[in-house]
Amino acid sequence: xxxxxxxxxxxxxxxxxxxxxxxxxxxxxxxxxxxxxxxxxxxxxxxxxxxxxxxxxxxxxxxxxxxxxxxxxxxxxxxxxxxxxxxxxxxxxxxxxxxxxxxxxxxxxxxxxxxxxxxxxxxxxxxxxxxxxxxxxxxxxxxxxxxxxxxxxxxxxxxxxxxxxxxxxxxxxxxxxx
Numbered sequence: 001x002x003x004x005x006x007x008x009x010x011x012x013x014x015x016x017x018x019x020x021x022x023x024x025x026x027x028x029x030x031x032x033x034x035x036x037x038x039x040x041x042x043x044x045x046x047x048x049x050x051x052x053x054x055x056x057x058x059x060x061x062x063x064x065x066x067x068x069x070x071x072x073x074x075x076x077x078x079x080x081x082x083x084x085x086x087x088x089x090x091x092x093x094x095x096x097x098x099x100x101x102x103x104x105x106x107x108x109x110x111x112x113x114x115x116x117x118x119x120x121x122x123x124x125x126x127x128x129x130x131x132x133x134x135x136x137x138x139x140x141x142x143x144x145x146x147x148x149x150x151x152x153x154x155x156x157x158x159x160x161x162x163x164x165x166x167x168x169x170x171x172x173x174x175x176x177x178x
Contacts, residue, residue: 089116094124101125137174138166144178151175 089097097110101121111118125132139147147160157168157175164171 089120089124094128097121097124098128098130101130138170139164139174141178144174147171148175148178 093114097114100110100113101107105113107118107121110121114121122132143164147164150160150163151157151171155163157171160171161168
């Protein structure tokens with residue numbers, strides 16, 4: 001065994017508060033941890049001051065405990081960051097959603113405003129018989145013809161997309177349509 005420097009081990013009487021905290025910690029550990037880890041924690045609480053010998057059985061048990069705790073935390077974070085909250089929308093919430101959609105709000109705006117998934121919004125609109133809006137063209141025929149002419153002159157889809165503030169795929173689709 002290594003050198004012992006803890007006053008509790010060297011013969012001084014232990015502080016009752018420290019003993020009480022150690023006992024409370026031991027009780028909490030008993031409820032949470034499995035047997036191999038539990039045994040390591042019991043050794044730490046029952047034999048303070050023995051960590052000065054890195055090769056002792058006690059120190060090896062402590063290292064196993066720390067590794068088990070680290071692995072437990074890692075598993076907790078891997079399993080998912082949030083629990084999903086399931087709740088039913090009230091009739092008033094659905095009425096509000098339908099009214100906002102009919103006033104011109106987009107599905108994306110409703111998602112942000114109400115904090116629910118877009119498919120939930122679309123399902124409620126469908127149940128109420130509200131037709132979905134079609135996609136608006138980003139470029140009208142005149143601009144599409146202009147973009148086609150520029151593309152024929154050698155401008156890339158990317159350059160045209162930046163000019164008209166749309167994606168390159170949109171430019172390509174509109175040029176092919178024109």
